[in-house]
Amino acid sequence: MATRTRRPERRQEPLSREHIVGAAVELLDAVGEDGLTFRALAERLATGPGAIYWHVRGKTELLAAATDAVVAAAVTIEPAESAESADSPQDGIRAVALGLFDAIEEHPWLATQLATQLSRSPWGTVAPRIFESIGRQVCALGVPEESWFTATSALMHYILGAAGQNAANTASAGTARPDVDRAVVLDAVSAAWEGLDPDDYPFTRAVAKQVRGHDDREQFLAGIALILAGITAIHSLTT
Template sequence: MASRTRPAQRRTEALSRERIVEAAVELLDAAGEGGLTVRALTQRLATGPGTIYWHVGNRGGLLDAATDAVVAAALATEPAGAPGTPQDEIRAIALGLFDAIAGHPWLATQLATQLSRSPWGLVTPRIFESIGRRVRALGVPEGDWFTAASALVHYILGAAGQNAANARVLASDADRAEFLDAASRAWEELDPDDYPFTRAVANQVREHDDREQFLAGIDLILTGVTTLHPPTGQAPAPPAT
């Protein structure tokens, strides 16, 4: 009798909630949201639907759990040369989310959906808490915490999501270079009276690096936050003239 129960026990242990969520992420990466069904997951794990429902719930629960697992891993990214400043930690978190969204084509849509439709779920508070703690550590007054954290969160998710959407269209670095070159040439040919700025930056479009540009945007926001709310004992910088 004992010899017959051990394999069953091992199978039950192997199909933990963590393994089910991991398999859900694998399915999402391979086939997108349409490919994640309870049936597909049971086939992948060689189990019955009851195990899935017991550990995670229905398909919506699987999507939520997969999103939360990927986001939690991204937010655990540490800055190089720890211990870092709050700015360093925000940059590391931002890049962690940027890379996660780039690496999981379904993630941007799920994050946008959860942020707008269910901000009381697991994912939105997790992201806001991670960014918000660093905003607080910057010395931002409590009355401005939500605004400063929101500016960072919306920039991170928006810019990372747009980058991921572009990457899905452009299958390779060669495709990206060709696309940017075509866009740059088209901007250079615009009417100089109607589009002087766009023509002036056309060459920068051709040469820019997505991750560097993303981090530059983070630095612009952080500079604004720390200028408006300098550390205790420092006076705010005078306005530009």
């Protein structure tokens, strides 16, 4: 007697670009950029690759859309409930900065994709979205219009650079020695710096102890505070 081959279950709800991008983000988080294929995505969405191509033309566009979706969520600032409780522009900048910092740490593929998107297609959606979210707060600080681009660029470069480096450090430590925790790694770095030649590296030796036990988020926010203090000081001097 002939037997019927069981067909894979098909999705019940209509397929949309939003569903595709959301599934792509999940795949990227799970298996990385190399594992993101239209075949794997089709299996996750219980559909055929052709249906996905109807909404997304290829992997490059899919990666850009996934990056933009994560960035959009990261830089969204919830409005204050009232004017009295409205956040300051400084708070807004810190919120955007931490949103991106956490997103880059949560999604290991994001730092590389941000660098790719910003260098290859700065006219796309990702760069303007980040620039806009920071720039609006810079305007609200009272920075003169002729300094908007410079101030916003300084903040954006610091945020993406520091967050990306932090994510790279985390990934490198986990790959090289997955059984060793962060405190052990920092102790090793601190000890290595303390052992440097005192004539060639007097400053590095002096701060070596500060490496131990430092908090990455606090250090990141301290950098934001330094830049904001500089922007405020320069603006005060020029008005």
